[in-house]
Amino acid sequence: MKVPLLDLKAQYASIKREIDNALIRAAESQHFILGPEVERLEKSLAGLLGCKYAVGVSSGTDALLIALMALDIKPGDEVIVPTFSFFATAGVVARLNAIPVFADIDPVTFNVDPNDLERRISLKTKVIIPVHLYGQSADMDPIMEIAAKHSLKVVEDAAQAIGAQYRDGCRVGTIGDIGCFSFFPSKNLGGFGDGGLVVTNNDDLAERLRILRVHGGKPKYYHKVIGGNFRLDAIQAAVLNVKLRYLDAWSEKRRENAALYSELFIQSGLAEKEGVTAFDSQNVVLLPEAVYKNAGYRDYHIYNQYVIRVQKRDEIREYLTNSGIGTEIYYPVPFHRQECFAYLNCSDSDYPHSNFASEHSLALPIYPELSAEQITYVVECVSDFVSKDSAEATQSHKEGMLT
Numbered sequence: 001m002k003v004p005l006l007d008l009k010a011q012y013a014s015i016k017r018e019i020d021n022a023l024i025r026a027a028e029s030q031h032f033i034l035g036p037e038v039e040r041l042e043k044s045l046a047g048l049l050g051c052k053y054a055v056g057v058s059s060g061t062d063a064l065l066i067a068l069m070a071l072d073i074k075p076g077d078e079v080i081v082p083t084f085s086f087f088a089t090a091g092v093v094a095r096l097n098a099i100p101v102f103a104d105i106d107p108v109t110f111n112v113d114p115n116d117l118e119r120r121i122s123l124k125t126k127v128i129i130p131v132h133l134y135g136q137s138a139d140m141d142p143i144m145e146i147a148a149k150h151s152l153k154v155v156e157d158a159a160q161a162i163g164a165q166y167r168d169g170c171r172v173g174t175i176g177d178i179g180c181f182s183f184f185p186s187k188n189l190g191g192f193g194d195g196g197l198v199v200t201n202n203d204d205l206a207e208r209l210r211i212l213r214v215h216g217g218k219p220k221y222y223h224k225v226i227g228g229n230f231r232l233d234a235i236q237a238a239v240l241n242v243k244l245r246y247l248d249a250w251s252e253k254r255r256e257n258a259a260l261y262s263e264l265f266i267q268s269g270l271a272e273k274e275g276v277t278a279f280d281s282q283n284v285v286l287l288p289e290a291v292y293k294n295a296g297y298r299d300y301h302i303y304n305q306y307v308i309r310v311q312k313r314d315e316i317r318e319y320l321t322n323s324g325i326g327t328e329i330y331y332p333v334p335f336h337r338q339e340c341f342a343y344l345n346c347s348d349s350d351y352p353h354s355n356f357a358s359e360h361s362l363a364l365p366i367y368p369e370l371s372a373e374q375i376t377y378v379v380e381c382v383s384d385f386v387s388k389d390s391a392e393a394t395q396s397h398k399e400g401m402l403t
């Protein structure tokens with residue numbers, strides 16, 4: 001059986017007619033950049049997320065970049081980011097000649113650890129960027145408290161978490177000063193190319209974001225500030241306006257798939273029910289939502305990724321690949337270990353949880369169109385690997401005793 005990591009053709013097939021019509025409408029309008037389709041998308045998303053302003057931009061990376069520009073981040077300013085995230089979270093900081101300061105993650109949720117974050121604040125710190133990794137909210141209450149205490153701004157990297165909720169139903173991205181989203185094709189709401197969104201409840205920031213999106217010109221050709229070309233294409237908005245209608249149902253299906261995985265991992269004896277956060281002789285799989293319940297979270301996780309923690313991660317991954325199953329490692333190298341950030345002279349031992357995560361995480365296929373048979377097959381393959389592996393271990397132990 002084949003189980004790809006993601007199957008966008010299956011999604012397209014399910015809504016082909018609507019998408020094709022939207023593409024034709026976009027072609028016939030010959031309106032290519034910003035315009036009515038983008039405005040419609042911005043309005044719908046502001047409504048769905050429950051915020052005052054939504055501004056469509058060219059990518060999730062540019063959403064982060066324009067957010068920092070709107071907050072007037074200058075060379076030498078410090079911005080705190082988790083060391084365990086997609087590269088863009090740190091890359092945008094360095095591109096403004098500001099200094100990325102890395103914080104370790106919580107070993108349970110893999111989101112930034114608020115305590116570790118606080119001890120890295122200096123007089124130069126201006127912004128904190130929590131990331132809602134894999135589609136699960138970071139712990140925003142303590143982060144917002146710390147930010148208020150030190151007069152820092154908060155930019156949420158919600159690229160993987162559109163529609164996810166924190167605590168009482170608050171949508172992520174709307175809690176900090178600016179929220180950033182990505183429409184990269186593999187995200188829960190993915191376009192037919194690059195795209196992104198910034199959201200805010202602040203009138204002045206919304207105005208700044210709109211001006212920075214078009215090179216900082218307002219009126220056109222008169223520049224008080226230097227912006228860039230951060231515009232969203234109409235054709236992307238046309239596709240996203242169709243897909244938006246299905247977003248909640250798709251996220252719900254991802255959650256059902258996650259629940260089935262976890263149930264099967266527990267049934268097969270590979271994982272334990274209650275939030276187990278360390279390996280022992282019994283479990284070889286640590287489940288994302290077991291740990292999430294254990295932490296007392298009541299958040300709405302949208303499972304952009306279903307990431308288990310396993311021993312012998314690279315061997316299991318190879319076994320799954322050979323069995324026709326697509327997997328991925330998000331992320332194999334934390335920022336403090338990246339060559340391009342060697343100049344920051346970070347101490348590796350300062351980041352034990354991120355190091356652990358980078359060595360043990362494995363993302364399994366979780367997309368909405370997966371069948372129960374496919375999920376069952378993935379769990380069976382992990383189980384097969386574990387049985388073969390322990391049989392081999394017993395065999396070599398016996399041989400060791402004989403010699």
Ligand SMILES: *Cc1c(COP(=O)(O)O)cnc(C)c1O
Nearest residue numbers: 059060061086088159160182184
């Ligand atoms: C995808 C992603 C981004 C960047 O989004 P792009 O649209 O690919 O530029 C930023 N941060 C995180 C956490 C992401 O997953």
